[in-house]
Each structure stands twice: as C-alpha cells, then as structure tokens.
Amino acid sequence: MATIEDVARRAGVSQSTVSYALSGKRPISAATRTRIEKAIAELGYRAHAGARALASARTDVIGLMAPLRTGVDVNVIMQFVAGVVTGAGRAGYDVLMLTQDEGSLARVTSSSMVDALVVMDVEDDDARLPALQALRQPSVLIGLPADPHGLSCVDLDFTQAGASAVRRLLAAGHRTVALIGSPREVVDRHTSYAERMTRGFVGACEAGGATHLVLPTPASAAGAVASVDTLLAQLPDVTGVVVHNEVALPHVISRFRERGRDVPGEVSVVAVCPENVATSLPVPVTSIDIPAEGIGQIAVDMLTALMRDPSMAEVRLVSPRLTERGSVRDLG
Amino acid sequence: MATIEDVARRAGVSQSTVSYALSGKRPISAATRTRIEKAIAELGYRAHAGARALASARTDVIGLMAPLRTGVDVNVIMQFVAGVVTGAGRAGYDVLMLTQDEGSLARVTSSSMVDALVVMDVEDDDARLPALQALRQPSVLIGLPADPHGLSCVDLDFTQAGASAVRRLLAAGHRTVALIGSPREVVDRHTSYAERMTRGFVGACEAGGATHLVLPTPASAAGAVASVDTLLAQLPDVTGVVVHNEVALPHVISRFRERGRDVPGEVSVVAVCPENVATSLPVPVTSIDIPAEGIGQIAVDMLTALMRDPSMAEVRLVSPRLTERGSVRDLG
DNA sequence: ATGAAAGCGCTAACAT
DNA sequence: ATGTTAGCGCTTTCAT
Numbered sequence: 001m002a003t004i005e006d007v008a009r010r011a012g013v014s015q016s017t018v019s020y021a022l023s024g025k026r027p028i029s030a031a032t033r034t035r036i037e038k039a040i041a042e043l044g045y046r047a048h049a050g051a052r053a054l055a056s057a058r059t060d061v062i063g064l065m066a067p068l069r070t071g072v073d074v075n076v077i078m079q080f081v082a083g084v085v086t087g088a089g090r091a092g093y094d095v096l097m098l099t100q101d102e103g104s105l106a107r108v109t110s111s112s113m114v115d116a117l118v119v120m121d122v123e124d125d126d127a128r129l130p131a132l133q134a135l136r137q138p139s140v141l142i143g144l145p146a147d148p149h150g151l152s153c154v155d156l157d158f159t160q161a162g163a164s165a166v167r168r169l170l171a172a173g174h175r176t177v178a179l180i181g182s183p184r185e186v187v188d189r190h191t192s193y194a195e196r197m198t199r200g201f202v203g204a205c206e207a208g209g210a211t212h213l214v215l216p217t218p219a220s221a222a223g224a225v226a227s228v229d230t231l232l233a234q235l236p237d238v239t240g241v242v243v244h245n246e247v248a249l250p251h252v253i254s255r256f257r258e259r260g261r262d263v264p265g266e267v268s269v270v271a272v273c274p275e276n277v278a279t280s281l282p283v284p285v286t287s288i289d290i291p292a293e294g295i296g297q298i299a300v301d302m303l304t305a306l307m308r309d310p311s312m313a314e315v316r317l318v319s320p321r322l323t324e325r326g327s328v329r330d331l332g
Numbered sequence: 333m334a335t336i337e338d339v340a341r342r343a344g345v346s347q348s349t350v351s352y353a354l355s356g357k358r359p360i361s362a363a364t365r366t367r368i369e370k371a372i373a374e375l376g377y378r379a380h381a382g383a384r385a386l387a388s389a390r391t392d393v394i395g396l397m398a399p400l401r402t403g404v405d406v407n408v409i410m411q412f413v414a415g416v417v418t419g420a421g422r423a424g425y426d427v428l429m430l431t432q433d434e435g436s437l438a439r440v441t442s443s444s445m446v447d448a449l450v451v452m453d454v455e456d457d458d459a460r461l462p463a464l465q466a467l468r469q470p471s472v473l474i475g476l477p478a479d480p481h482g483l484s485c486v487d488l489d490f491t492q493a494g495a496s497a498v499r500r501l502l503a504a505g506h507r508t509v510a511l512i513g514s515p516r517e518v519v520d521r522h523t524s525y526a527e528r529m530t531r532g533f534v535g536a537c538e539a540g541g542a543t544h545l546v547l548p549t550p551a552s553a554a555g556a557v558a559s560v561d562t563l564l565a566q567l568p569d570v571t572g573v574v575v576h577n578e579v580a581l582p583h584v585i586s587r588f589r590e591r592g593r594d595v596p597g598e599v600s601v602v603a604v605c606p607e608n609v610a611t612s613l614p615v616p617v618t619s620i621d622i623p624a625e626g627i628g629q630i631a632v633d634m635l636t637a638l639m640r641d642p643s644m645a646e647v648r649l650v651s652p653r654l655t656e657r658g659s660v661r662d663l664g
Numbered sequence: 665a666t667g668a669a670a671g672c673g674c675t676a677a678c679a680t
Numbered sequence: 681a682t683g684t685t686a687g688c689g690c691t692t693t694c695a696t
Contacts, residue, residue: 001442001468003689014667019691029665046442050385051689054672059382061428061445068414075406082400085429089436094445095429096393097417104421110333110378113393113426136333220612221582250553251614254586280552282583335673346683351675361681383673386688 002043010039063114065098067121083296116303124190138306140299143192157317158193161288162200165242165270170208173331174240184216224251244272268328284325334375342371395446397430399453415628448635456522470638472631475524489649490525493620494532497574497602502540505663506572516548549580556583578605600660616657
C-alpha cells in the first residue's frame, strides 16, 4: 500500500503538502494540487485509517447499538439500521455494529474506535444511560428514556401516535377499542416506544370515555390469534383496534375474519407500522407511519451537529401522520 | 484517556512490558503481571485502536457487506447479520457495516479499516469478485457465485434444498408441483441462492417426471395472491408447492384456502425458510431450514482460518434438513 | 504557498 | 524476565 510519503515523493512535494491538499486546510496552488492528485491516482493511494485516527483523534466511524435479537420487529429495526447507515455514509462516516451487551459500549469508546454512538432499543430506565452521559463521545438515542436529561434523543412521538389512532376511531363513532401491542417481554422491559404507545392509547381512551383493553401480543401468528380470541372473549362489543405489532398485524386481521368479524365491516383497524407494511397487506390498512429510515438519518444528523457543538443536545419527537386506507368504518 | 505509558509508569515497568503482558507474547513474572493489571484497572486503560492498528497492521475489525434494501427478506438477512456479529464477537472482532455500493469495498480495504470481509447477496456473476480476489484482505462469501475459483464461500446447499423439497412431494405421490420463489428482481440479478434453488427444483421435477412451474413472486401479500392465482390458472391440477419466499409464505397459504384449496387437504406445502418463520405460522409448515445465524457464524470461522492461513480457501455447502410439520399430504 | 519535524500510542525487533 | 528503541503513517505546529 502506498503511503503519503510515496505520494509526496512522486509529486515532488513534502508530506505535509499532500496532507493539506487532502484536508483542504491550507491553500495549495493549482499546479501543486494537480501533481498531487495525479500521484494519488497513479498510486491508488488511500490514507491509512489507523494512522489518521492516531494523529487526528478521530475515526470517522460511528457505533450503532442495535438489538439483533431475531423475531422482534426485525423489519422495523432493519429500516432504522438502513437509515443510520445511509445517513452516516452521506456524512462521511462508517458504521460499526455493536451488540447489546454492556461491555461493547465501553470497549469501543475507550479504545477510540468510534467518534460517536447511536443507541437503539432504549428502555424507560435504561442501564446504559449513565455510561452514555459519562462518555467523551456524543451519542443519540433512538427512543426516549424516562429521564432524557442531557441526552440527545429522536423518535416517533408514540404517545401522540397512540392518542391519534384512538381519536380517529372515536371520531368514527367507536366506543369500545383495544390495543394489540408489542410483545410482553418488550413491555416488561419498559421499552420506551411500547410504554409511550400504551400511555397515548389509554390516555385518549380515558379522555374520550371509551371502554378499552391493552393486549401485549407475541410477534407471531399464534400470538395474534390468541390476542384476538382473548379480546373477543373479554370485550365482545369491540369495534375498533389499534395494532402496534407489525408481525401480528396480518394475522390479527385474518383472525377477526375467521371469527366472523369482517374488517372493516365489523371491526375497524388502525395500524402503527412502517408504510410498506401497511400497504403490502391483502387489505390496505389505515395507518400511522413509523418513518424508521428517516429517523435513522435524523439520528446521524443530530450526531454530526453534536460533534460540531456538544452543547446541542435536544429531544426530537417526530409528529405522527395518519394515512387513510379505508380500514376504519364510520359508525356515525 | 490513559496511555500505555501511563500504565507502565504506574506499574514501574517499561512500555513494552505492558504491551507484552497484554498480548501474552512474552513470559511475564507473576509479580509484574499483577502490578500491571492493577495499574490498568486503576487507570481504566484501553489500548488505542488506531495506534494498535498502525503498529500491528491489524484492526480486529471485519467488514460486512449486507444488502440493506428493505423489503427483501429482511428477516433472513437480519439473521445472517446476527450470526456474523455473534461469531465475530466470539472471535474477538468487531463488525463494520458496509452498504452495497461499489466504492465502500475499496475504501475500507485500502485504508486498512478491516482485516477481512464477509460479503452477502452474491450474484452468479458478481461484479465484486475480481476486486475481492485482488484484495490483500481475505474474504468469505455467503452465497455461491458461478465461478467460486479461489474464493471462500459458505451457504445452504440450495440446489439440494430445492431437489429435496420436490422429492418429498414426489414421494407423497404428487405429480404436479410449483415453486413460489424469490422476487423477479432477485431472480433477474441471478442472485446465487435463487438460481440454485430453481435449478434444484427443476432438476428434481424433470428427474421425477413431474409437471412443474416456477413462479418468481414479490415479497408482499399482493404478490403472493397473484402468484397463487396465476398458478391455479396455468396448472389447475397442482397439488404440491415449494415456497422459497418467507414474506409470501403466509399469504400463499391463505390464498389457497380462499380459493377453496385447503392446506394440506388439497395442496401440500414445503417451505424453505428460517425455522422460526415455519413454526410461527397459523399452521405449522413442513420446511427446510435456512440456518442463517449458523451460516453467519461459519463465515466468521472460515475468515479467521483464512487469516491464519490464506491458502485455506474452500467452499462449504450446508446440507439441507427437512422437518416434517404436517403440511404435506400423502396421496398414496 | 510550501517544508521540516515533532508527536499521536502502540508493537516488535534488538538488546541484556 | 525485562528494558530500549525504531518505526507504523498520518496531522499539525513551527518555520520560511
């Protein structure tokens, strides 16, 4: 591999001139610049990442802690990851994937492998928060812990999403509604989005005087079927459901039909899921989009802002947008 | 951040002694080792990754090129990624995520950001192969190109999987069968697994004298419905289908039922998909497992072997294993 | 506008 | 068993 010294020699300039030509931190005459570029092209030169990191104290790599456990909304996670990788690429960063375990955070930060961190799957009272706050490197959470003090966070405003879904049903005259939500484990861990979704749902139901039920639901066909059956047993008059569980969604709809309740004839459905999920079902479903890829990109934007100015911490909650697709029936 | 020099000073030894204590490349007396460990713990020392990479010419990072396009079997991809990350972690490596674009491969390798590469979503005549062969760093493909000469590859033996699925149906007396396969784009790109799957399917059909049809199918409910309808129109006598499209699978089954063909009463189904997909459907489906996570780990094992000895290139095709779950009816 | 040279924090000869 | 020291390939401060 060619080094910067090889380039300098070939271009007949000094190392530092090559370095400055590359970084643009110093004016370089057109003639010199041309010779340097030529030498770089001829040698196929690329700066050694380690040497650069050592000298400049930056790696141009950001760490991404994503929950890799299979089965749990992988689709959504993948879209977040895609957004982060895309946004990072655009901003000139590479992405180091980190597993959930406690150690990797300390390892990659204290060995200076990454300049910054994006953390997913945030819990209400997340064990990683103190560590993140103490870090030299800035971080952005995708999710919203109970106390986001001093941390940068971005997410869909799930509280509003839950409330908005309910209000849509209430406006159509529904008075008995249910939330088919995230799996029990996710809820029990007080995962931030599940917590907020439930709060928004329940709050709007209470405000609107609607009879309601929240059903944590496994991400499987069997789980979806069981939840629908439980729901029909406990709340036989149910006419509206909010589904925040993309794996269960198709099975929820078909189970209602198997049980003789047509969607949207007898039961109206509002889903909270990525758009491509809502549109690729046999029946298009009215939904509130989870703009996962966009949020991933915003996370990177916030990170680059933080690296420029560490005082820029902020919480950004993306407002939910409901798209009608005809799965809600007006009882008026 | 503490440096190795801080540790050395605190432990009253030289830098190199600390380095050797850390790497284990030299015998260190128990007493010295203890003092060094104490100093390291007290200072919270961690070697600077860049400095280490510069001096040792290795990064302990492997690059992972995964197709991040959403919608295409994300579940499966995620499982492969999880396997690679898990395997890498166990072997002491971190994972740098790379997008599909041509440039990133050259960039991370020639700037020495990674020691090795895992490449997914391999096409029959993949454009990246020449570049990979020319690389200083070893690489392992997940998939099998038409000419794997000199490259290390690992994948499920999809040819055998296709053949084996067909033979299961033939053995049960089925004579008219279809393959509900990967999306058209995937097939058109000559993606390695789709290509081999089709070959195995068609080969076994021809060998067994079965009437057959191959239907590339979009990864959506609508696509699944359309494929089933096309199939029933073109091959009304069909009694057995092989489904190699995990998104379509549930919709294929429900569409058959909507069209009055019970599964497995009238139509038998063999799926080729990860086990958790086959078991989480309303009806458990007889399937050939895609051991994605395991293959991801094997890829890393092969990579570490290659780094030890670059002549260890090999092709490993994992034999398919069919698990009965009752979705195939014996016509005997 | 350009060059010389001092590090950045490690590893691995080369000592003893 | 341990210490000394020469790089690894960059960035950046001084110089000019």
